[in-house]
Amino acid sequence: MSEKPEPSGTGIGVRVRRKEDRRHLQGRGRFVADLAMPGLLEVAFLRSPVAHARLTGWRKAPGAEARCFFLEDLEGLQPIVARSSLKGYKVSEWPALARDKLRYVGECVAACVAPTRAEAEDLAEACGLDYEELPAVIDPLAARRAGSPLVHESWGDNLFLETFVDGDIDAIARTAAVKVEREYATARQCMHPMEGKGLLAWWDDRADQLVVHTSTQVPHVIRTGLAECLGLEQRRVRIAPPDVGGGFGYKCILQPEELVVAWLAMTYRRPFRWVEDRREHLVAGANAREHHYKVTAYADARGRLLALDAEVTVNVGAYSVYPFTACLEAAQAGGNLPGPYDFRNYRCRTYSVASNKPPFTPYRGVARPGVCFAIELTIDAIARAVGREPAEVRAENLVPGSAMPYDNVTNKHYDSGDYPESLRRAMARIDLPAVRTRQAQGEPDGRLIGVGFSTFTEQSAHGTKVFASWGIPMVPGYEQATVRLTPEGGVEVRAGIHTIGQGLETTLAQVASEILTIPVERIGVVLGDTAETPYSTGAYASRGAVMAGGAVSRSATALAGQIKAIAAHLLQCEPAEVSFEGGRIRGGNASLDFADVGRAWYLNPEQLPDGVDARGLEATEGFKPKVDSGAFTYATHAAVVAVDPETGKVEILDYVVIEDCGTMINPMIVEGQAFGGSAQGIGTALFEESPYDAAGQPLHSTLADYLLPGPSELPSFRIEHMETPSPYTAHGIKGVGEGGAIAPPGAIVNAINDAVKGLGVEMTEIPVSPRRLLGKILAARSGTPSGLEAAE
Incomplete structure (x- = not known):
């Protein structure tokens, strides 16, 4: 852990308990599946049973034809088209329901609606398809x-x-x-957020809008995509996401199921819902x-x-x-x-x-x-x-801290940090000399010990020029946020980014608290709803704390100036004499509560000074890092493993993370992101795989087939923080959301290879399952060229 003393209050750097956890721990979260509306119909999809075929005909469920929809029924609905400006890029059209051809197992072919999901699934099963397999x-x-x-x-x-x-x-x-x-x-691999994809859509006649409650990371972007495919002006589409049970990138894209459900709601003016089940997620989704x-x-x-x-x-x-x-x-x-x-x-x-x-x-x-x-x-x-x-060779090749800022061979602009120092700390915490001694002595049970390191950089909150260079149709610009003082002296923060479990309700409140000193308990945060928040391209690329946090910081700073002008008049002093401390406003020898300023603006305007700022007690500002390449988080992970050469089983004995995400808004949330990401990275290294047979049939349709690491497979992570502020962001903050998932495969497989190098074995494919590793060991013993075939 970092030895830096933590500040008091509820601002930046404090281990504030997450605001959003209370409702979730009490079972009061509201996800797509929790929503209820009169007349709600559930949607189930008939999906392609084959990977590649000509679609030659189809039949609707007998007696329920009006409740079954193939593409020809979805009048006016356009396919999903993701264009790119990159030279040579080929455009594909992804129809909401398959047209002419089936291209993967699980592709949506028909949508069926009924009062319950079970009835809708029965209708889908009763539909028929004719196809010529390819x-x-x-x-x-x-x-x-x-x-x-x-x-x-x-x-x-x-x-x-x-x-x-x-x-x-x-x-x-x-x-x-x-x-x-x-x-x-x-x-x-698949992503496996706790909540799969899903949406409920309905038509609001009063607002003349399609309202979509969807489990998404990018509500404003989904509004753009839906509007284009449905032929609606964007003002007539409102994305109002409820709680989202994890995303991991899967909920960053527009999917055919969303198009179909939205079209049904727009066409029939009643609510429709689809919630992805785990088998759909495994076979057809992420x-x-x-x-x-x-x-x-x-x-x-x-x-x-x-x-x-x-x-x-x-x-x-x-x-x-x-x-x-x-x-x-x-x-x-x-x-x-x-x-x-x-x-x-x-x-x-x-x-x-x-x-x-x-x-x-x-x-x-x-x-x-x-x-x-x-x-x-x-x-x-x-x-x-x-x-x-290997650790010494790695240290000599890393960009030194003295070279920062550093432009690498692909023009990535590393803003700050000391990569070799993170490696040195990892070597010390894992106690490399002791591991080498233990390795030389051998294990009583015959297992082989190995140690591995992995150092990475994570480009976070990269912006306009970077995304434009990739040619994609959605390019982020300024991130905006609104901060408002309420009549009773509380604060409202509104931002277009959405929370998917990463703690943004808490961290954005902490940024506002840092500026205004009002405790986070009195700061409400509204996120994601396109009708209530400024535009945002959403939560991805570890941009939430940097971009939305920067926007909140600027808005809170602007609001602070507006508050000080009114408070100075009430305190009979100059605005420059006004300061905020402990949730109160001080000036001269007197002080006010923020509620005094709030009441003056909203309820007693006769108390306001002449020429008061007409913007009142609300500010909206935008933010981009000073350098468009963003801020580079980095870390070194170190793993010690034991390999059983008779079974191929790998046990992680020790795991160390040395991370640097710049200034930490909330160290507890940083650690949660690092631990959760590392758990996913361990899944990538040792367990998770989506296999297919030669005909393109998925062999992983349940969690009995697709292995996820659980508590017994995960080590007790040890983490140490370095804090090198970015010179380009508000408060020196860097993103941290993705970093934990990046390094584990490299560290763990390097450790495995270190353990088995005496056997003449080197693993170069992940996951390193016992079958795959044992196959390599048996092949090395027998002299056969392929370990996998030997294991089989």
């Missing part, structure tokens, strides 16, 4: 080859986009002392992480990285998602693969590949768990090639 393309490397089945025939291939970073590395390649070549693979890397690294004799040559293939599924497109993942992979390392020669080619799998969704970390895994394993491979301690 060969499916599942593997992204195969999908790139000529002659592969085509997901979209008009393209002529299966590439959404191919991109290049054309660095000149040939001279170094000819002279480098060390050359390391590796291929890495990361499995396709897919992410499936990458393949070919990496060649060149280094000197000490292991100093000189150049990197890479090829990245991302399996993005059948359609491009709105608004982030199918190509954000590969763009992030190519730009972030160099990580926190100091080298100047880089070449990379990326492929965003279509396949007969569900569309790819941004997931916590967006490409960085994969690129961190690839570069961190490469650093350790270099260290083994030169015969040195």
Whole structure:
């Protein structure tokens, strides 16, 4: 833990209990499934049973034809189209219900409505489909080859986009002392928020609006997408999200189910609802992480990285998602693969590949768990090639603190921090010499001990120029917030970003409390509702605390000036003499309660000074970081593992996180984000996988098939904070939401490889399941080329 003393009050830096927890712990949260309206009808979807087929006919449930809808029934509804300005990008049209062709198992084909979900599901089951099955393309490397089945025939291939970073590395390649070549693979995963996707839509005749209560991270963006597909002006669409039970990026996109339910509500002027069940989530919903890397690294004799040559293939599924497109993942992979390392020669080619799998969704970390895994394993491979301690080689390659701010080889602008120091602290906390001693002594039970490290950077709150360079149709600008003093001396904060469990109701209140000194208990926070909040592109890219927090800070500062002008008149002093302390207003030898100022403006305007600011006691301001590249959080994770060479089972014995997210608004929330993210990263490293057979059938339709880490699989995390404020943000705050999920695969698999290196085994694919690891061990013992085949 940080030794820095925590401040008093409820402002920045204080471990304030989360405001939102009371209602959730008491079972009073209101999620989509909790909402009730008269005449509500539930929606269930008939989904494609095959991965690839020509749709030749369909039949509605006998006797219930009016309650079954195929695409031809959805008059005027446009498909989801995510356009990009990037040269060579191919546009896909994702229809709300399948048209002419089925492109993945679980694709929506028909919608059925009934008073209950069970009845609606019965109707969907009674519908029929006629189709001619086609060969499916599942593997992204195969999908790139000529002659592969085509997901979209008009393209002529299966590439959404191919991109290049054309660095000149040939001279170094000819002279480098060390050359390391590796291929890495990361499995396709699902997100698993506690609450799946869902929405309830109805038509408000009084406001002449479609009202949509949807579980989303990006309400204002969803309004734009829905309005375009429904043919409505945006003023006639209101997104009013209730509580959202987690998002992780899955709830950042517009989905066909949302289009269908919204169309039904608009057309029939009554409420309709769909709530995703866990099987829908696993089979058809949230897919992410499936990458393949070919990496060649060149280094000197000490292991100093000189150049990197890479090829990245991302399996993005059948359609491009709105608004982030199918190509954000590969763009992030190519730009972030160099990580926190100091080298100047880089070449990379990326492929965003279509396949007969569900569309790819941004997931916590967006490409960085994969690129961190690839570069961190490469650093350790270099260290083994030169015969040195991997931690020492890593330290010598990291960007030093003295170089900050630093522009890396892909023009990422690292704003502040000390990456080698985070590694040094991790080495000390994990006690590297003691681990090496234990490793040399051996374990009484025959298990093998290993230690691994992983250091990463997380670009948070990056802005307009960065997103525009990726060509996506939604580009963030200024984040806005409104702060208002109420008549009784309380505060209202309104921001268009939405909370998905990351504690924004608390942290935004703390920022306002820092400026105004009013305790957070007297600060109400309203988020997300497009009818009540300023525009925001939403909660993603670890931008909430930086962007919305910055906007709240500016608005609260502007409001403070307005309050001081009125208070100075009431206190008979100059505005410059007025200050806030402990929730009161002081000036000269007297003081006021904030309620005195509130009453003067709202109830007793005769007390106001002449020429009072007509804006009253409310301020709306916008915020962007001073440098558009955002603020870079970073951390080092260290893991000690024990590997059973007879079973392939891995146990995490110790796990250390040294993180730096700049100024912490609430250290307790920071730790919750780090621990939760690390748990997801451990799932990526050891457990989670969405397998498919050759025909494109998912083999993971229940949680008996898809493994998630639970309490018995997770270590007791140890965390230490560094605080290096960003020079570009309000209060020096950096984002922290995604970081915990990025480093664990690299740290854990490096530790596994450290443990089994004496067996001649090296893992390069995740998750490292017991079957996969034991297969490699058996193959090494027998001399066969493939461990997986040996295990089977």
